[in-house]
Amino acid sequence: MAEKKIVIVGGGFAGINAAKKLGRAQDCSVTIIDRRNHHLFQPLLYQVAMAGLDPSDIASPIRSMLNRYDNISTLLGTVESVDVDCQVLQTEVGVIPYDYLIVACGATHDYFGRDEWEDFAPGLKTIPQATEIRRRVLMAFESAERTNDLDEQKRFMTFVLVGGGPTGVELAGAIAEMARNTLKRDFKTIDASHAKVILVQSGDRILKQFPDPLSKYSKEALESLGVEVRLGDRVTDINGEGVRVGEQFVHARTVIWAAGVKANPIGKTLGAETDRAGRVVVQPDLSIDGHPEVFVIGDLAAAKDKAGNPLPGLAPVAIQQGHYVGKLIRAEVAGKITPTSRRPFHYLDKGQVATIGRRRAVMQSGRMRLKGTIAWLGWLLIHILYLNGFRNRFFVFLSWAWSYVTFARGARLIVAKAWKNSGTE
Amino acid sequence: MAEKKIVIVGGGFAGINAAKKLGRAQDCSVTIIDRRNHHLFQPLLYQVAMAGLDPSDIASPIRSMLNRYDNISTLLGTVESVDVDCQVLQTEVGVIPYDYLIVACGATHDYFGRDEWEDFAPGLKTIPQATEIRRRVLMAFESAERTNDLDEQKRFMTFVLVGGGPTGVELAGAIAEMARNTLKRDFKTIDASHAKVILVQSGDRILKQFPDPLSKYSKEALESLGVEVRLGDRVTDINGEGVRVGEQFVHARTVIWAAGVKANPIGKTLGAETDRAGRVVVQPDLSIDGHPEVFVIGDLAAAKDKAGNPLPGLAPVAIQQGHYVGKLIRAEVAGKITPTSRRPFHYLDKGQVATIGRRRAVMQSGRMRLKGTIAWLGWLLIHILYLNGFRNRFFVFLSWAWSYVTFARGARLIVAKAWKNSGTE
CATH class of the missing domain: 3.50.50.60 (FAD/NAD(P)-binding domain)
Structure with a gap:
């Protein structure tokens, strides 16, 4: 043949x-x-955005992942x-x-026809987007430290997440934890733990693909980290000053989009x-x-x-x-x-898991429903096991162990966009 | 007081x-x-450019390095x-x-009054420059794989390093090793090990701050990796097609600047x-x-x-x-x-060390002169010890151990410059 x-x-x-x-x-x-030249382990991309992991911890060149197969060629x-x-x-x-x-x-983000919102509210699908979000979040604290205007300081220390799915929840939890644990010691003028994190969800509960009690637990877990969860609220405008949520305008310098998706x-x-x-x-x-x-x-x-x-x-x-x-x-x-x-495709649903923060997670598999530390350990285990490549697994595991013990985030770099000597930084 | x-x-x-x-x-x-918000361990920056380390392995936020001192504030x-x-x-x-x-x-790079060369020949002083060089080197192999034009392929697989100091030598050795070891298995059309690496040095020897026999050894070590070392040659022009070295024009799509410095x-x-x-x-x-x-x-x-x-x-x-x-x-x-x-400042010269590649390095301290494996181990030890922060030391040590055993480079990502959905990638 x-x-x-x-x-x-x-x-x-x-x-x-x-x-x-x-x-x-x-x-x-x-x-x-x-x-792109790399396969990306998207479920952990939010950790790159939150300075917990490095891009190369969760990405591998497609070429090397497939180089053992002589019949496969890779084309960029x-x-x-x-x-x-x-x-x-x-x-x-x-x-x-x-x-x-x-x-x-x-798929990529969908701003429901309001593409101009992207400038003010980046989404999280690619490595450059993750590092851009990291830059914005870290810079917000730096800018708050530099200003003497208290209102401006408040705007810099307000973070709005649009969308109550796993990405929005993970990011909200991670920003709140970073502010309370990692950054608290670092600033002299501001108290980073006073940062305000707001999660806006248009539906009546977050993580709506999970059973209702787990959604409820997740909301409480976020609130215990100081996150304000606004349910049934819709974002009607986003600009450089903040977000209009329903009738109210929330002043915030950092907005992240974790809502719609389009193919x-x-x-x-x-x-x-x-x-x-x-x-x-x-x-x-x-x-x-x-x-x-x-x-x-x-x-x-x-x-x-x-x-x-x-x-x-x-x-x-x-x-x-x-x-x-x-x-x-x-x-x-x-x-x-x-x-x-041909036999038809059947999806075998093994369950799902989402994390909110340290020892706070939800997990559902068949009839089993877990929350808290045990779900969080399950989340860790699943993500380590599914990561591609032994090196990545090993290094991610070590990074997590390190962060868990020290509360530090290793990748807290604000990196300029321009590489040229003459470029603005 | x-x-x-x-x-x-x-x-x-x-x-x-x-x-x-x-x-x-x-x-x-x-x-x-x-x-910038970070202190950079510049001696290892070339390893970020060569996809061996991640930016955060060699950089730490200045804020956290000094957060234990109440009398120090950090300002970005x-x-x-x-x-x-x-x-x-x-x-x-x-x-x-x-x-x-x-x-x-x-200090920063100096193009000796030819600032327009920077577009074609980036220097290596900052993280964005390191990732730009990484992108260019990796993309050169990808572009060579994609083209059927043999001359074009050759241009993509020719790399010119301008400057025979430690950075030029380290980069030349690293590109040659990456092509021969890491990338060889990954491509089907091209043979990455055929890449041509040229080091141009205007003086009559490389690593001129080292004693003459060590310069000579370094040149031979580079040549054993397949690098062409051109001594007493001066770059008179650089453009998108390549480099004019003395009277000859060398066609090369990737040129890196490791020559002059200005304050x-x-x-x-x-x-x-x-x-x-x-x-x-x-x-x-x-x-x-x-x-x-x-x-x-x-x-x-x-x-x-x-x-x-x-x-x-x-x-x-x-x-x-x-x-x-x-x-x-x-x-x-x-x-x-x-x-x-006030007593005057006295510099205590403890010696110097430079690396060319796996088990190839030179080291000089007082009258002691070392080369080869022992100098390379000395280089490893010194750089691990001087790295800031235990986490960085530990992770860099592990990355190196991993790369040494597997010949792999963990950070081989080509990352787009633009983060926007709509942006060109």
């Missing part, structure tokens, strides 16, 4: 796991394309569009044909149906209608579980989808199955 | 060590001003000028008066005599002529040893000067000495 050319777009959880399943597969030549580049009829990709570096295509290029626009070029967030509607085998050779997986896919409910944009979903499609193509190229004999 | 106000400009080796000596000194109120800000007659500093955040002033704001322009506002590189000529007690209350130390100072030879711009000189001035002011404020009874 002739060799089949399989192209994977995106080196996130979905793409990298599909690639691994196709590693050394007979008659399969795989190319994985990403516009941007995919512009897909022509499913001609079976080719338009990329920055030329046209690439495929026999099978796996589109797994994820990568490449999804639309596939010609398949997309949902409101731009996600591509997929068949039970994760291929698109009329094109059994084109798969969409990860955050870009609008897939459903057995009961017909949409699957959430979470790492475990992306990993399982990657494994499923990788194995499926492998079997099909080997002639073991045909497009008509 | 009334409290004396001591202002330190710059949190490098000189400033931070002066501050430490003034910590808890009676009747001394100290303010340390830096435009830029000093614009000094008025030595009125005893005040002009800063971004207002006017600051002083009784004693320690100016220790170091911070603040030195000139002191009104004291400056040398050709803009360094401030100081008295034997490191104060400036006519102003016993103003000291200039570190790379910004043109100080001399007993024999009248200029002291080099090295970390040990800065550290000893910082200690000397800190102790001097402490004693003077306590009334133990007067400006007329």
Whole structure:
């Protein structure tokens, strides 16, 4: 049989796991394309933003993750569009044909049509965004220390998080803890522990994918750290001075966006149906209608579980989808199955976990519901185990152990954006 | 006695060590001003550029380094000028008066009047410069992998280092080793080990502050790694295509500047005599002529040893000067000495060390001259010991041990400059 050319777009959880399943597969030549050179362990990105971890602790070059497979090549580049009829990709570096295509290029923030808010309220999806948030949070305390104007000091020491999902909750908890523990000793003029952290959630509870008692516990845990949780409140404006929440204007120099998500626009070029967030509607085998050779997986896919409910944009979903499609193509190229004999994808929900701070977390798996120290230890264990590469696991574990004992955050650097001598810093 | 106000400009080796000596000194109120929030262990900055270490491994917030001293405050800000007659500093955040002033704001690159070269050949003094160099070196291999044009491939895989001092030598050795060991396995189209690394030195030997046999050994060690060392050659032009070395044009997409140095322009506002590189000529007690209350130390100072030879711009000189001035002011404020009874500064030369690569280094102390593995172990030990903070020492030691065993470089991330969704990456 002739060799089949399989192209994977995106080196996130979905793409990298599909690639691994196709590693050394007979008659399969795989190319994985990403516009970044690294795979990112997104669930810990907020720790980079909060100066607890370094970017390289949670990122690995895609090339080295896959270098043991001779049949996989890695290409750094941007995919512009897909022509499913001609079976080719338009990329920055030329046209690439495929026999099978796996589109797994994820999602980004959505400001609900108010893109101008991004300047004032960065989101957290990439390493540059994490370091930008780190810079803003640390600079806010520095600026508060420098000013004599008490109102201005208050504005610098007010932090607003928009969105009550895991990212918003993790960031709110981490800023509150950093202010109370790490930074308290460092400043002479201000008392960093007086920082005000506000979490705004439009719904009636935070972490709404968790059972109600765990949401309630999370809210109380945040409040015990001094975070003000505002439920049922909607952000109607953001500018350089602060945030309008409902009728009230909250003066705050630092605002972080952890709310909406929209799918990568490449999804639309596939010609398949997309949902409101731009996600591509997929068949039970994760291929698109009329094109059994084109798969969409990860955050870009609008897939459903057995009961017909949409699957959430979470790492475990992306990993399982990657494994499923990788194995499926492998079997099909080997002639073991045909497009008509494919079995549908089933998501095995192993549960979920979210952290609020030191020894404060929630965990749910099947009927098991945990909170507090035990859930927090579960969170630590799961994240260490799922991190890619032994080096990363080892160093992240050590960093955490260190921070736990000393309350310090190792990566508290404010780094200039410009590298030139002459550049403004 | 009334409290004396001591202002330190710059949190490098000189400033931070002066501050430490003034910590808890009676009747001394100290303010340390830096435009960055972190102290940087500059001797290991090339390892950040070469993806071996993370920025936070070699940098610590100045605030936390000094937070145990109640009489020291830290201010993030830029000093614009000094008025030595009125005893005040002009800063971004207002006017600051002083009784004693320690100016220790170091040096930056000098392109010998050709500032336009900086775009094509970044220097290595700050973290953003280190990550920019990392990005360029890693991107060069990625771009070589993407192109089918063999000449273009060659240009992407040619790296020119300008300057044969420790930084140029360390970078040349590190790029050659990275290409041969770390990257070789990662690429399918190109053979990374074919990368060409050229070190251009205008003098007749590299590492000219070392005894001649050690310079010779270093050159051979670099050559054994495949580096082409060009002695007695001068760079006459740099542009986006490469470097003109003497009469020959070398096509190279990546050029790094490790040659000239010029002092911070603040030195000139002191009104004291400056040398050709803009360094401030100081008295034997490191104060400036006519102003016993103003000291200039570190790379910004043109100080001399007993024999009248200029002291080099090295970390040990800065550290000893910082200690000397800190102790001097402490004693003077306590009334133990007067400006007329000050003893002159003496630099105790403990020797020097430079590394070329794995088990390749040179070391000289007094009459002792070492090279190879033993010098390399000496280099490791010294750099671990002098690193600030136990956490940094521990993590750097582990990173090195890891890299030594696996030949891997943990921080091989190409990170975009722009953080915005909409930004170009």
